[in-house]
Amino acid sequence: LAKTTQPISMDSYEGQEVNITCSHNNIATNDYITWYQQFPSQGPRFIIQGYKTKVTNEVASLFIPADRKSSTLSLPRVSLSDTAVYYCLVGDEGGNNRKLIWGLGTSLAVNP
Amino acid sequence: KAGVTQTPRYLIKTRGQQVTLSCSPISGHRSVSWYQQTPGQGLQFLFEYFSETQRNKGNFPGRFSGRQFSNSRSEMNVSTLELGDSALYLCASSKLDSNYGYTFGSGTRLTVV
Numbered sequence: 001l002a003k004t005t006q007p008i009s010m011d012s013y014e015g016q017e018v019n020i021t022c023s024h025n026n027i028a029t030n031d032y033i034t035w036y037q038q039f040p041s042q043g044p045r046f047i048i049q050g051y052k053t054k055v056t057n058e059v060a061s062l063f064i065p066a067d068r069k070s071s072t073l074s075l076p077r078v079s080l081s082d083t084a085v086y087y088c089l090v091g092d093e094g095g096n097n098r099k100l101i102w103g104l105g106t107s108l109a110v111n112p
Numbered sequence: 113k114a115g116v117t118q119t120p121r122y123l124i125k126t127r128g129q130q131v132t133l134s135c136s137p138i139s140g141h142r143s144v145s146w147y148q149q150t151p152g153q154g155l156q157f158l159f160e161y162f163s164e165t166q167r168n169k170g171n172f173p174g175r176f177s178g179r180q181f182s183n184s185r186s187e188m189n190v191s192t193l194e195l196g197d198s199a200l201y202l203c204a205s206s207k208l209d210s211n212y213g214y215t216f217g218s219g220t221r222l223t224v225v
């Protein structure tokens with residue numbers, strides 16, 4: 001089963017760029033990498049998804065190297081409202097039973 | 113456009129009881145997944161349903177079960193509740209035949225006393 005590894009926590013300040021890296025050594029060929037954001041007592045919210053190279057949307061960028069064994073979520077110019085837990089999701093296939101492996105999440109604290 | 117709706121929002125049950133949680137996915141979404149979230153374990157995958165069929169199952173005991181109806185609404189049931197079942201139960205739906213790009217509900221907070 002593919003496992004993901006993320007830093008447990010990170011600290012930053014308003015206006016800085018934050019990069020959170022997720023390791024996923026056993027990623028399958030057809031799997032995508034997806035990042036979610038979660039605030040307390042709410043369900044996770046989709047941020048961005050990618051397969052390789054770089055993906056950018058209005059809130060974040062996702063960098064994926066050629067070997068796809070890791071990915072980096074980049075949040076430009078964070079604000080206090082970006083304080084949340086960020087999850088890296090990578091699919092895993094085992095025959096017809098594809099399990100979803102979530103990282104434990106990275107708790108990001110943005111300070112004034 | 114309505115989001116994923118989970119009911120009830122909060123629930124308190126006694127050990128040994130059973131509970132049923134409900135999830136209404138976004139209209140048009142045929143895939144529904146359930147997760148258990150606890151502070152120490154993070155998000156743990158319970159099961160996924162697609163077109164009324166359980167397609168994937170996580171490593172939970174048989175006390176945890178689910179089903180999906182023809183309108184894609186889903187329920188999960190936990191029998192013989194234990195204290196350790198206290199958690200936030202999250203439901204997520206997806207339009208595509210895929211496990212990605214999910215929309216989550218706000219969850220049901222279950223407390224077992």
